[in-house]
Amino acid sequence: AQAALTDLRPQPDDIAADAINGLSRTPKSLPSKYFYDAEGSRLFEAITRQPEYYLTQVELALMESRMPSVAAAVGSGAHVVEFGSGSGRKTELLLEGLEAPVAYTPIEISRTALMDSVTRLGQQFPEVEMLPVCADFTGPVPLPPASRHVQRTLVFFPGSTLGNFFEGDAVRLLASMRGTMGENGRALIGIDLDKDAAVLDAAYNDRAGVTAAFTLNLLARLNREIGSDFDLDGFGHRAAYSRERMRIETALVSTRAQSVRIGERRFDFAQGEAIEVEISQKYTDASFAALTVQAGLEVIDGWNDAQDRFGLRLLRP
Numbered sequence: 470a471q472a473a474l475t476d477l478r479p480q481p482d483d484i485a486a487d488a489i490n491g492l493s494r495t496p497k498s499l500p501s502k503y504f505y506d507a508e509g510s511r512l513f514e515a516i517t518r519q520p521e522y523y524l525t526q527v528e529l530a531l532m533e534s535r536m537p538s539v540a541a542a543v544g545s546g547a548h549v550v551e552f553g554s555g556s557g558r559k560t561e562l563l564l565e566g567l568e569a570p571v572a573y574t575p576i577e578i579s580r581t582a583l584m585d586s587v588t589r590l591g592q593q594f595p596e597v598e599m600l601p602v603c604a605d606f607t608g609p610v611p612l613p614p615a616s617r618h619v620q621r622t623l624v625f626f627p628g629s630t631l632g633n634f635f636e637g638d639a640v641r642l643l644a645s646m647r648g649t650m651g652e653n654g655r656a657l658i659g660i661d662l663d664k665d666a667a668v669l670d671a672a673y674n675d676r677a678g679v680t681a682a683f684t685l686n687l688l689a690r691l692n693r694e695i696g697s698d699f700d701l702d703g704f705g706h707r708a709a710y711s712r713e714r715m716r717i718e719t720a721l722v723s724t725r726a727q728s729v730r731i732g733e734r735r736f737d738f739a740q741g742e743a744i745e746v747e748i749s750q751k752y753t754d755a756s757f758a759a760l761t762v763q764a765g766l767e768v769i770d771g772w773n774d775a776q777d778r779f780g781l782r783l784l785r786p
């Protein structure tokens with residue numbers, strides 16, 4: 470089926486306003502959602518193939534082995550709504566494993582990544598209606614209605630993308646998913662589980678330097694799209710695990726004193742000054758349950774790999 474695209478992707482003015490706002494704060498910050506332009510999505514896919522970045526391999530293996538249990542718990546005739554769909558490899562396993570899914574709505578901020586995955590999935594699953602939405606899913610997203618009867622909406626949020634949100638934003642996002650799924654809905658969420666700091670540090674500092682290139686692409690993207698003049702040689706990638714906050718904290722660190730221009734605005738950096746660009750929260754069963762109750766959701770099922778590195782959780786209102 471040919472996919473009709475709902476296009477609500479962020480415009481240069483929104484991106485510039487968010488960048489100026491973040492760089493005006495102390496400490497400086499930039500939103501991680503802007504990592505994902507076409508180049509950033511490509512670099513993220515490359516990260517998922519790095520040996521240190523266990524998250525994707527472990528989650529894919531979990532989906533492969535546990536899909537029968539997931540399908541039994543979800544039931545037939547679902548409209549799958551995926552938040553931040555990326556390449557769609559996990560979606561393939563989901564649509565293949567579910568009983569007679571009716572429709573699929575990927576919500577994805579990168580238009581190229583969205584169209585690539587939906588074209589492929591549309592050919593692979595001709596029985597499933599493709600209803601893609603290009604949007605920043607942290608805002609309100611109208612759900613395109615399916616043509617056929619839907620038994621249940623299934624929100625799919627893999628990859629531990631939830632971990633990129635500070636607690637309050639994570640709860641707001643989960644609450645908006647509760648709204649999307651409705652009273653009879655379910656959500657299948659992937660979460661990276663807390664573990665040894667060395668394993669986590671390695672996952673976000675791969676030897677080949679792909680993660681560093683991914684982080685720096687944020688500045689390259691701003692230069693391309695909002696005409697800022699970041700010198701890419703003047704900043705370095707830094708990612709470190711905080712045991713206290715149970716998360717990886719990623720920053721771009723200024724290697725020297727310098728100033729950067731965005732339109733009329735100038736931002737001064739001291740040598741060693743950081744721009745906070747991403748957090749990747751890790752979870753325990755207790756910390757995840759505490760988050761979901763605040764959003765009016767309940768964990769009703771869960772599956773971990775044998776080493777408890779990564780988990781899938783099934784939620785209901």
Ligand code: AVJ
Nearest residue numbers: 516628629630633673680749
């Ligand atoms: C796509 C959000 C799951 O936080 O682990 C990977 C993004 N950043 N390496 C993560 C990311 C650096 C990733 N998620």
